[in-house]
Amino acid sequence: MALPVRHVVPRLHAALAGAGAAVLAAPPGTGKTTLVPLALAGVLPELPGGPDRLHRVIVAEPRRLAARAAARRMAWLLGEPVGRRVGFTVRGERRPGSLIEVVTTGVLLQRLQREPELDGVGVVLLDECHERHLDADTALAFLLDSRAALRPDLRLVAASATADTGPWAGLLGGEPRAGSGPGPAPVVAAEGVAHPVDVVWAPPARPPRPPHGMHVDPVLLGHVAATVRRALTERDGDVLCFLPGVGEIAKVAGALSGVEAQVLQVHGQASAAVQDAVLRPAERRRVVLATSVAESSLTVPGVRAVVDSGLAREPRTDHARGLSSLTTVRASRAAADQRAGRAGREAPGTVYRCWSEAEHARLPERPRPEIALADLTGFALQAACWGDPDATGLALLDPPPPAAMRAAGETLRAIGAVDSAGRATPRGRRMARVGAHPRLARALLDGAARVGARPAAEVVALLSERPPPGAGDDLTALWRSARRGGDGHAARWRAEARRLEDALRDLDPAPPTRPVGGDDAVAGVVVALAFPERVARARRGSGHLMVSGTGAVLSDGSSLAAAPWLAVAVADRPAGSASARVRQAVVIDEDTARLAAASLHSTADEVGWADGDVIARRVERLGAVELFAAPLRDPDPALVTAALLDGLRKEGPSLLTWTRDATAMRERLAFCHAVIGEPWPAVDDAALLDRAADWLPLAAARRRADLERIDVAAALRRLPPWECAARLDDLAPERVTVPSGSRVRVDYSGERPVLAVKLQELFGWDAAPRLAGGRVPMVVHLLSPAGRPAAVTADLASFWRDGYRGVRAELRGRYPRHPWPEDPTTAQPTRRAAPRRR
Incomplete structure (x- = not known):
């Protein structure tokens, strides 16, 4: 048992005796998972600095496979079967030991909920904390609570395979949440056997497509299989190949058919026989295809080469739709280092990375913690049963995302697990005990x-x-x-x-x-x-x-x-x-x-705009699924009005009938708004739709046809404030009386208001009236007797003086029956032609 960690066991004992908690940083293969629990339990008297009495020790592992393997290894070191002094408990299987019990973090959480004081337990070692599994983070938070309130004598060890120990030391020392703890917990670091590992950059010749959801480009998997064959040729010993999931392992195993080595597939669903075979030395050369379970939790003997696909699986949760899944991502640099280290456990080794050195520099530094990615419904129920529904009092390195906690709370309330305040109900506590x-x-x-x-x-x-x-x-x-x-x-x-x-x-x-x-x-x-x-x-x-x-x-x-x-x-x-x-x-x-889905069942009157008109129905639904619908004869008028307004927003003002008078009224209002500004309202489409309820008479309207019958011109007069509406005819008159006595419509559709009138009707008029309280002169379009444009002016006096002679010379021969006086400023205006001579 000459494992590197044995040299720091006395320091670990001292740290626990003094502070009651410590962080153990030990690379994979140093014995932190197997030798340290034996030392903490006091069953290795040859190690100095141990306790003077036996301690019952719980070791928490993030995976069932690792828990079984650790218990078997420790029992073997003691020369006895599992279940005597060393045992394990995982979901569905229990072989407890009298001194050391290896459990999954999920099992530990269940035990803490039933027995938060952990009576009889002297030390709890949380292994592989650096992997940031949600259950492990939660279990440590509960243990810190229990130690503070119930078991000050309980010793805690957070074991990590990485040197990034600062956050854990602060957490165990009480710093992150309280901000004024006694200081970070002691860190005990063990040096691993640093066998060199050569890095071979082995990207595919053609860049594969990036992973998408659970899909991995077959080109990459074929390249991984080829790289395994290369490693078997170039290096001695076993080959450990990392792949993201079971499906990819099966495909690569198929592509390795015929290699002169035993191909083993290791993942969480592998049989116990396969798991045992992987953890034992073998006479025949092996290729071990594994998920991330082999990164740090297991020691696979005989490995001299690692082939890394560079991929991993992470949870993803669509909280809005209640859908959770795993997705394939690029592994982090920290994970790549962990994987590479597997090649140097027992002797110098080689890692073949199926990506380029430039790509490596762009990888994330470390994986995101599971609490930031996963469905938090189970976590939220655990926190509620612990007495901290919103988890704000738990000592967690990363707080749970608020959106994920809200979604989890809604789910728990829907199934009756928590009450309206988020507290666990008796039913919820029964659910939590199911595991x-x-x-x-x-x-x-x-x-x-x-x-x-x-x-x-x-x-x-x-x-x-x-x-x-x-x-x-x-x-x-x-x-x-x-x-x-x-x-x-x-x-x-x-x-x-x-x-x-x-x-x-x-x-x-x-x-x-x-x-x-x-x-x-x-x-x-x-x-x-x-x-x-x-x-x-x-x-x-x-x-x-x-x-x-x-x-x-x-x-x-x-x-x-x-x-x-x-x-x-x-x-x-x-x-x-x-x-x-x-x-x-x-x-x-x-x-x-x-x-x-009874909680989602509803029957309601639905009035809305659909297919171009108001639809009124009584509808029975299961959530978004319509079960039955019947026409509603007498819908709520307020709902009808809301539906009509919705239709206007969707289809625009074209639902209304825009007569010439309505268009002219809109143009006059637009003119006032442009020239004078507030309080004259804007009348563009967006403004009209935004204030439709203010100016459209919708009280009696029931359908699209009623919108079409509205007198829009009259309705528009309701849009400006009353003091503005009273002055509209003065500021922007619909018609102007010209010298002939005709009332001529003013055109407000352009940039300037236009008065189009026959030239003879303006004799004697030296200036057209200015609009908007004298702010804007009208543009006068002088028409021929046939109504065609003859001249355009904004200054009549100037036109009579300078422009009239040319117009007169051009048109009087063409229209001899109309007057063309020498001096138009003194002539009698007329709208009639002279009678024909007989």
């Missing part, structure tokens, strides 16, 4: 009462596990397959179903046990109870509409495409798509939809 996402806990509790305990547990267990590669979108078919199957997925499903049934029995000693209906009916009820906002009805044409208002699209050729109703279990929304993509669903009927 599943609150939605699934709700489906288990309520579903068992309707379909039976065992069937409800089986369906919820199916929803708790990722489906195996190649599973279709019919969840009922997957359920039947799991009941028949003997693979790793089926084994995990059976274990989880048993656990959930036991949890249900603990919560309700006598739950119903007889199933109701066939597989589709049973699965449909449970899935719809878990995700009521994803109940979906078929649309006309194609696709479905969820009651949340999001479209849902099935894959081509899906057997579910013709279903009138679906309960959608798994869906994601590709970037740039308006509709969700259905991954798994169950056929249901309308009764099941109504049952599950």
Whole structure:
């Protein structure tokens, strides 16, 4: 046991004895996960500086695979089987030890909720804190609360594989939230065996397409497989290859068919036999294809080369639509360093990075914490049960995003887990004890009462596990397959179903046990109870509409495409798509939809503008899905008016009848606004629509035709204030009386008002009246006797003096019956021609 961390164990004991908490920074492979818990428990007397008595130690790991592996390794070091002094507890499996228990952080959270003082436990070691899993962050916050209020003697160790220890030291020392703690907790750093690792930059010859959602360019996967073959040729020892997910691992494994090495696939869904095989030295050369689970949680012996695809998976949550999914992203530089270090655990090694050195410089420095990305419904319920509904009192490195917490609170209130103030209800506390996402806990509790305990547990267990590669979108078919199957997925499903049934029995000693209906009916009820906002009805044409208002699209050729109703279990929304993509669903009927989404059921009078007119209906809905509609004979007048105004906003003033008088009135008002300004109102389209309720007489209007009958000219007079309206005819008269006695309409459509009148009607007039209180002179268009333009002037006196002679010379021969006097300023104006001579 000559592991590097043994040299810092005395310092760790001293730190815990003094401060009660410490940060342990130790690179992967130094023994922080296996040797340190044994030392803290006091079962290694050969290490100096240990406690004088035995301590019970809990080690929290972020993953089940790592928890099992750590317990097995420690038991092996003690030369005894798992379950004696060293044990483990993960979801669905428990083999407790008398001194050391390795648990997942999720199990630790459940235990803290039931027993916050952790009676009998001396030390808790939270491993891999640097990975920033949400459960680990939450568990540490709860432990700090428990230590402050209940267990001041409880010792805490935050173990990290990186040197970035400042935030953790501050947190354990009480600094980040309070701002005046006793100072950062001590940091104990262990140096790893620094075997050199050569970096080989191995980008594809042709740049692959960037990852999109869960899709990874096959070109990149083919290149990764080729790079693994290259590593097998150029280097000795085993090859560890990092890929983002199970699907990519399967594809690369297929591309490595025929290599002279054993190909092992390691991920959270791998069987226990595969996990054990990976962690043992092997005589035959191996290629280990792994997800990020192998970055720091596991030591794979024999590895001399690492091939890194450069990709990882992160959670993404669409809080507005209630959709959560994983997405493929570029791994951070910190993750790349962790992966590369795997090649140098036992001897000098090599890492082949499937990207360029220039791309590496652009990678994010470290991954974002899960609390910033994930669905926080489970976290919010944990916080509410802990007594801190908004999580503001928890010692967290990063506060939860407000939008995510609001969405989580809405979900918890909808399923009855918290009250209006966010406090956990008795029902919510029962849900928290199930050990599943609150939605699934709700489906288990309520579903068992309707379909039976065992069937409800089986369906919820199916929803708790990722489906195996190649599973279709019919969840009922997957359920039947799991009941028949003997693979790793089926084994995990059976274990989880048993656990959930036991949890249900603990919560309700006598739950119903007889199933109701066939597989589709049973699965449909449970899935719809878990995700009521994803109940979906078929649309006309194609696709479905969820009651949340999001479209849902099935894959081509899906057997579910013709279903009138679906309960959608798994869906994601590709970037740039308006509709969700259905991954798994169950056929249901309308009764099941109504049952599950009862909180979204409503019947209301709907009056609105649609298809170019007012529509008034009484509508029954499940959320956004319309169930039934009938015409409404006597709609609320206020709603009708609102609908008409909405129609005007959508279609514009063209809905009104713009007669010549109405257009002229609008132009006169526009003239006053342009020349005088306020309080004369603007009358452009936007302004008219914005104030439509002020000037349009809509009280008696019921439909589009009523809008068309409105006297717009009269209505427009209501738009300016009364003191302005009273002066309109003075400031912008509709007509002007000319010397002949004619009342001529003024044209306000251009930049300047225009008076177009026959020349003979203006004899004796030396100036046209100025408008807008003398501010603006009119432009006079002098017309020939035939009404054609003869001259344009804004200065009549000047025209009579200088321009008239030319016009007279040109036109009097053409119009001999009309007067063309030598001096127009003294001539008698007329609008008539001389009578014809007989």
